[in-house]
Structure formats: C-alpha cells, structure tokens
Amino acid sequence: MSGLRAFLDPRSIAVIGASDNPHKIGGRPIHYLGKFGFKGAVYPINPSRPEIQGRRSYGSLADLPEAPDLAIVAVAGDTAVSTVEDCAARGVKAVVVMASGFGEVDPVAGKAKEQRMTAAARQAGMRIVGPNTQGLANFGSGTIVSFSTLFTEFDRAGGHVAMLSQSGALSTAPVSFLLRKGIGVRHCHATGNDCDVSVGELACAVAEDPEVKLLLLYLESIPDARHLEQLAAIARERDLPIIALKSGRSVAGQRAAQSHTGALANEDRVVDAFLAHHGIWRAPDIRGLVEASELYLKGWQPTGRRLVAVSNSGAVCVLTADAASEVGMPMAELAPHIDQQLKAILPSFATAANPIDLTAAMLSNDRLFGEILPVLAADPGADAFVIGLPVLGQGYDIAGIAEDSAALARQTGKPVLMASTQPAIARQFAERGIAVFPTEVEAVTALHQFVAHRELMAKAAARRTSSRGEAPRQPAAQAMVMLNEADSLALLAQHGLAVVPHRLCRSPSEVAAAVAAIGTPVVVKGCSADIAHKSELGLVRLNVGDEAAACQAFAAMEAIIRAQGARFDGVIVAAMAQGRRELMIGAHRDPVFGPVVVVGDGGKYVEVLRDTALLLPPFGSDEVNEALHSLRIAPLFAGVRGEPAMDTEALARAVVAIGRLMIAQADVMSVDLNPVLINDAGAGVVVVDAVVFRAAEQVRAD
Known part of the structure; x- marks a missing residue:
C-alpha cells in the first residue's frame, strides 16, 4: 500500500478545476471530503473564485502552501495533460485524472496524450489514476475523490x-x-x-x-x-x-x-x-x-457441500433439492439416530427425511421448529442448512423461529441461510444475523458460490505451497519457427512423454531398415519444418505393408514436399499405434497470462467440436483429472457397455509433463499433440503426431 498511499490516505488534496456547485464534477469531491470526514487539508484551485464551498480557493498549484499528496484534475481534454505536467513539476505524489477524451475514444491520438502524461509522471516519480475515471473513495480515511452520484444517497x-x-x-x-x-x-x-x-x-x-x-x-x-x-x-x-x-x-x-x-x-x-x-x-x-x-x-469456513433443508412447504422442499442437485450440492443423508429423534418429535404426516417438510404442524406446535433444529445441528453429515419459509403470519411464533435459526448458526458455526418472500419476516431473521434470500433457489445458488469458491481458494493455496514457481512469460511479438515432426517428437521424449516408435529416414535404404526394425504394417509420413498439416497434401500413408511400398511412399512424398517449395527433411516411418480414442494435448504461451495447456477430445474434428479444458501451469494430476471430468466425453473414460476404463492416469501424467515442459523451456512457444492415443487402464497413452514451435532466436543459437 505504501507506494499508492497518497491515493488512499493522503495528508492533503488539491482539486484543480474546483467548482462551488457540489453537483459538478469539480465540486462533488470537495463536498464529499467534508461530508465523509476527511481530516487532511483540502485546496480548491480556481483562479476566478476566492472561496469555494466555504474553503479558501487558490489561483494555481504554485500558490499552494505545500505540494499536495494528491491532486484531482477536473479540467477538460488537452488542459488536463498540461495540468498533469504541472503537478509533476510541483512535486505532487499522486493525480486522479477525471477528464475523458483519451484512449477510450481515439486509440492513436488519445493514447498519445496518455503516454505524454505518463512520461511526465514517471520522470517525477508521480503516479496517475485515470484518465476517464469517476474517481476513488476510501470511506475508512474519508478520502472521497470521486464525482459519483451514488454517494449523495447516504451519509456515511x-x-x-x-x-x-x-x-x-x-x-x-x-x-x-x-x-x-x-x-x-x-x-x-x-x-x-x-x-x-x-x-x-x-x-x-x-x-x-x-x-x-x-x-x-x-x-x-x-x-x-x-x-x-x-x-x-x-x-x-x-x-x-x-x-x-x-x-x-x-x-x-x-x-x-x-x-x-x-x-x-x-x-x-x-x-x-x-x-x-x-x-x-x-x-x-x-x-x-x-x-x-x-x-x-460471516467468518464461516465450510467443510463440505452436504445440505440440509427445512421448510413448512413440500413444494419448497422439492425446489430446494432440485436447486441443490443442479449446482452439485448433495442433500445430506441423515444419520440413523438423527432420523429416529426427528421421527419422535414430528407428527406422522410430516417428513423426517431430508429435505424436512414440517407442513402446517408449526401452527399446532410453536416449539416444533426449536425442537428439531438442535437435533439437526448434531448430525455430522450436515455441512450447511437452508430454511425455507415462504409464507408466515399470525399464528406463527416468528420471533421464536428466527431466534432458533440464529441459535443453530451459533451452535454449529456452519452456514445457515433463510428464504422468505416476505420483507417483514425476512427482516426479523436478518436482524439476528441470518443471511436471507427471496427464494430457496437464490439461497442455494449463493451458498454454492460461497462453498465452491472456498474450495477454489484452498486448491490455489495448496498449489502455491507445493509448486516450484510460476511459469515464465514471453513477449507477444516473439518470432517463432516450427520444428519438424521428428524434432518435435524428440523434444517430447526428452521431457518424459511416450511417443510412437519411429525413425526419421533420409534415403530409401534407411526406410527399408526402419521397416525391418519396426515391423509391418507401418505409417509413413513426410517430414518438413515448413509443413504443419500433412494429410491435406497426401503426406500420410497408413497400413503400409512392406519395404517396397514404404520406399515408394518415400519417393512420392519427397516429390510433393519439394513441389511445395518446402524443405525436405525426410520421411518418418512409425509403428501403427493403437488406442481406444484420439485425444489432444496442446500448449501455447499467452502474452498476458503465460503458458496455457489444453487437453480434450482430439482427431480431425477437434477445432469444430471444441471439447477441451484449459489449465495454467504449474498443476498436478489431480487438477488434470478434474479437468478431464469436465469434458463432454468424460463418461467414456470409465468405460461403457462392458468396456474397460481408459488410462486417464497416464493421460494426466502426460498433461502434467507438458505443463512442466512449458515452465522448464521458455523458448517453447506452442505445442500441438494430436492425436494422443489413450488405451485401457494401465496400458498408457502414446503421442502419434506433434508440432512444436520454438523461439526463432533460440533455434538459431542452437
């Protein structure tokens, strides 16, 4: 905070372009600073007025008794630019530029004005918020340097x-x-x-x-x-x-x-x-x-997602269960002894199973609500509670019900939410610290967000504890060169990925030797660092059955590649790999966010079907498995109609390896592995095709 303290807790503030009208842009901040109790000095600057809103006005920055910590620039356009330059020269620490007409309307001339202001500020060690800003408001220090109309609606x-x-x-x-x-x-x-x-x-x-x-x-x-x-x-x-x-x-x-x-x-x-x-x-x-x-x-630290719902309406019980199922919050299965205690309390026509429907029995027994909540509080399987009371009125002990609900929250320390359509009823619960929502669906939705967010925070904290550091970023304009497939597969193998058995062959004799070593049938693919997509050019032949056919493919592919004006690096002779399904693993180096890894359904329709998930390194296998189960094809991984499960653990390890590669080797700009063949559980995955781009400068150095 120390570097930006002048914005949030300044000792003195100048308002350049100050107005005596508290509803003008240059007048609102002066009004608000008084209204919300700013303790420091306020210096209105307006050469045409000796006094503004009861404060002495100054003709210019030079006339001030000191260089203010913070200056508000409430003058227009080009004048704002020169005013910022004046602030920098005067020794102002921070400036809020409210003027518009900059980069938001003109990406060339407008941005140039912004750059001029920024250059002057940086030279003087001054900081700028804006331009085109409504302003800042720190109600803790009373620093309200904003012209927002909203702040007129409340006193503090x-x-x-x-x-x-x-x-x-x-x-x-x-x-x-x-x-x-x-x-x-x-x-x-x-x-x-x-x-x-x-x-x-x-x-x-x-x-x-x-x-x-x-x-x-x-x-x-x-x-x-x-x-x-x-x-x-x-x-x-x-x-x-x-x-x-x-x-x-x-x-x-x-x-x-x-x-x-x-x-x-x-x-x-x-x-x-x-x-x-x-x-x-x-x-x-x-x-x-x-x-x-x-x-x-509320200070809650949720320990799970299992929900208990209580209502005096069967419909609300059903809707609560539906909403919980929709967001992935299971209804808690009550412990047998809890179930027995509830049945002993509730009338026979009420429902003791979760969600618990009290029906109209609450009208006959004022204490029914207060009797069952302590029982529910003792259930170890309950992580959160939603109380749905759509309509209450005369005949109900509303104050008692609200107090019993508050006691449940105090006793358990777990989330307790209430749904009510009646503002007067909701108010009595809110006054006792209960979170109230208009409907049970809104309550469950908010609860899910809170619990899921807390889970997300825990995962992020655990990841930072175990990670070895963030992945490096590369400049957006980094020139890249593509590696040929053989070099791409070699790089992947160096980083622990299983690649299809293959050989790079630069002559017919090498092709014959490769076929003999690998065994038929084989795949023959043209290899060139200038051609990324080979199938369209006829540079992939499957199920090649003998040496003669493989050598014939070599000659044909060399002719195709040279006819394209591309480099001929040879042909790849590879084993005919088998797998249950074609998947893809990819990665690229985003100029803003750094390395991004993608995994999902593969094959030739990958760009059309787009069933993929994204991950940012560093990450572990658990996170990859969670991403895999978010895919539309996820049900296939467990096996259907008697099929064995697929080796998602091996797939997860391969994705983790790509994440580590992107961290360890900052010159790798993108990776495209498609297809990656996945086999039965325990049989692994194999990379069949790969395209890797590296930074051109590093490739030249190598």
Whole structure:
C-alpha cells in the first residue's frame, strides 16, 4: 500500500478545476471530503473564485502552501495533460485524472496524450489514476475523490467490502446492491483507462487494508496479469476472497470492451483458467458479483457441500433439492439416530427425511421448529442448512423461529441461510444475523458460490505451497519457427512423454531398415519444418505393408514436399499405434497470462467440436483429472457397455509433463499433440503426431 498511499490516505488534496456547485464534477469531491470526514487539508484551485464551498480557493498549484499528496484534475481534454505536467513539476505524489477524451475514444491520438502524461509522471516519480475515471473513495480515511452520484444517497459508509473497477458505473452499481442488502462498503474505486496505475495494482494496495474482508473486481481488459497475480498472493496470505466480473465473454462483448477502454480483449477461456488457477471466483454478471457477499462476511469456513433443508412447504422442499442437485450440492443423508429423534418429535404426516417438510404442524406446535433444529445441528453429515419459509403470519411464533435459526448458526458455526418472500419476516431473521434470500433457489445458488469458491481458494493455496514457481512469460511479438515432426517428437521424449516408435529416414535404404526394425504394417509420413498439416497434401500413408511400398511412399512424398517449395527433411516411418480414442494435448504461451495447456477430445474434428479444458501451469494430476471430468466425453473414460476404463492416469501424467515442459523451456512457444492415443487402464497413452514451435532466436543459437 505504501507506494499508492497518497491515493488512499493522503495528508492533503488539491482539486484543480474546483467548482462551488457540489453537483459538478469539480465540486462533488470537495463536498464529499467534508461530508465523509476527511481530516487532511483540502485546496480548491480556481483562479476566478476566492472561496469555494466555504474553503479558501487558490489561483494555481504554485500558490499552494505545500505540494499536495494528491491532486484531482477536473479540467477538460488537452488542459488536463498540461495540468498533469504541472503537478509533476510541483512535486505532487499522486493525480486522479477525471477528464475523458483519451484512449477510450481515439486509440492513436488519445493514447498519445496518455503516454505524454505518463512520461511526465514517471520522470517525477508521480503516479496517475485515470484518465476517464469517476474517481476513488476510501470511506475508512474519508478520502472521497470521486464525482459519483451514488454517494449523495447516504451519509456515511462503513463496512468490510472493497469494490474496484475499470468502469465508473460498474464501480458504484454493485455498491448500490450491497447497500440495499445492508452491507457496508469500505472502498469504491474506478481506475478508468489505467494509463499508469492499473485496477490490479490499486487492488493490491486495497487488499493490504486489514479491514477489507471481501474484494470485488470489475474488469474490461487485462493487459498485464502481473498485478492480478500479486493480488492473488496477498489474498492467499490474508485468506481474502476475491470475486471478479470480467466482461467480454462474447465476440460482441469483446468488441464493445475494445471501444470502451481502448484495450485488446483477452481470450475468454484463458481468463477463466487464470482466475480459477489463482483462487479468484469469476461472476457471470453483476448479481453474481454481489449476491453471496454477506456469506463471505460471516467468518464461516465450510467443510463440505452436504445440505440440509427445512421448510413448512413440500413444494419448497422439492425446489430446494432440485436447486441443490443442479449446482452439485448433495442433500445430506441423515444419520440413523438423527432420523429416529426427528421421527419422535414430528407428527406422522410430516417428513423426517431430508429435505424436512414440517407442513402446517408449526401452527399446532410453536416449539416444533426449536425442537428439531438442535437435533439437526448434531448430525455430522450436515455441512450447511437452508430454511425455507415462504409464507408466515399470525399464528406463527416468528420471533421464536428466527431466534432458533440464529441459535443453530451459533451452535454449529456452519452456514445457515433463510428464504422468505416476505420483507417483514425476512427482516426479523436478518436482524439476528441470518443471511436471507427471496427464494430457496437464490439461497442455494449463493451458498454454492460461497462453498465452491472456498474450495477454489484452498486448491490455489495448496498449489502455491507445493509448486516450484510460476511459469515464465514471453513477449507477444516473439518470432517463432516450427520444428519438424521428428524434432518435435524428440523434444517430447526428452521431457518424459511416450511417443510412437519411429525413425526419421533420409534415403530409401534407411526406410527399408526402419521397416525391418519396426515391423509391418507401418505409417509413413513426410517430414518438413515448413509443413504443419500433412494429410491435406497426401503426406500420410497408413497400413503400409512392406519395404517396397514404404520406399515408394518415400519417393512420392519427397516429390510433393519439394513441389511445395518446402524443405525436405525426410520421411518418418512409425509403428501403427493403437488406442481406444484420439485425444489432444496442446500448449501455447499467452502474452498476458503465460503458458496455457489444453487437453480434450482430439482427431480431425477437434477445432469444430471444441471439447477441451484449459489449465495454467504449474498443476498436478489431480487438477488434470478434474479437468478431464469436465469434458463432454468424460463418461467414456470409465468405460461403457462392458468396456474397460481408459488410462486417464497416464493421460494426466502426460498433461502434467507438458505443463512442466512449458515452465522448464521458455523458448517453447506452442505445442500441438494430436492425436494422443489413450488405451485401457494401465496400458498408457502414446503421442502419434506433434508440432512444436520454438523461439526463432533460440533455434538459431542452437
């Protein structure tokens, strides 16, 4: 936080372009600084007014009694650029540039203006947030340097949630949802175009605030992942959950993000893999960003997914079970002694099995709810509880039911959620610390997010404990050269992968010797570092039955390759490998996120069917197996209709080996193994074809 302290906890603030109108961009921050109790000096700068909002106004930066820690630049366009340069010359530590009309509207001239500001700032050791930013708000220190309209709607804010966004509107819209749920906010920051300080870097500083218990992010682009990695490391140390909403999932969304921020969109599936790898939950929309927020603030440490549901409605019981099944939260099987105790308490027409339907018996017995909850609390198989009471009213001991629910949460220390459509009823539960949702489906959805996110965080922490370091990145513009297939297979074999038995042959006599050594039938393939896809050119012949046919294939393939103007490196004579199914393993070096490994269904339709999963190294076999079971073809791995299981353990080891290769050998830019043949359990996998690209500079050096 120390490097960005001037943004979050400055001793003095100058407002350049200050306005006496508290509803103008240059007036709102001055109003908010007073309203939210900023303790430092505030210097409005406006040469046409001696006083602004009851504070002395100054004609220029030079007239101030000191160089302020932080300056707000609330003047327009080109004037903002020269003003930033003035701030750098004056010794200002940090600047928030609210002006727009930069890279978000003109990727050439607008970006050039941003670069001019950044260059002046860096030379002076000054930092910039913006331009095109709505501003920053740290309610802990009263540093509200923002023109957001939302902050006019409440007198004070206090809480444990931090919201950071590249968008102004998307920094405050989630806060509005949170405030409506009664959840306080400590930080609300919008970084705009990120010309200097990125949203990730600012988030790192905010994450070090010990009062922050949940951090929310809205991202439109990720031009550099380093600060997000650093943020994830800080969060792991603090056990701080991070939820991110990253827009641009669709092609249309990616284009909109480009026009809005002037930044290139990231491949969306890589973003998914990156966030999961670092224990960051990716929300699908604004609702998913905030809906489970209060669960994170309860201090719960969930130990499993098994759910117990209780309701006075049979329909709600069924809907709760359906929702739980949909998200992969099994209904807990109650222990036999718990079942017996429940049956002794409940009337015969009620349902003692989970989900537990109390029916209308609660009207006849005010204490029925309070009698069964302590019994359920003692069940060792219960990891969380959802109480669904769609309609309550006169005749029900609502206060008693709410207190019994709160006692269940205190007794177990486990998640207890309540669903109610009635605001007045929900309020009584919320006042006793129970997380309340309008419907049982929303409650289960939020609970699943919370539990699954905690599992994701635990995996990320375990991975960092056991890993040997992060994988290196390569510059995006790195020139590459393709290795021929023989060299590609040799590289893979060096890194422990099982490759098909083969020989590279540069003459008919070598072909004959290879056929004799390998045994018929064989595969003959043309080999050239200039040709990646061989089948289309007739450079692959299967089931070649004798030496003469193999030598004939050699001559034909040499002619084809030379006719293409490509290098002729010989032909590969390989064994006819067998397997249960064709799979693929690939890897490439993303310029933002580093190495990315992909595994999935293979063969010639791989680009059409796209049944693959992504992983970011380093990872282990357990993570690969989890990825394999996310594929559409996953049911085939266990064997169907009497077939034996496939060797997914060997496949997982091969994928781990590719991940290690990408870490160990930074000059390898991409790997494409297709097909990889998988056999019965215990019989392994074999790489049949491979294309590897390496950095051109390293290949020349070799």
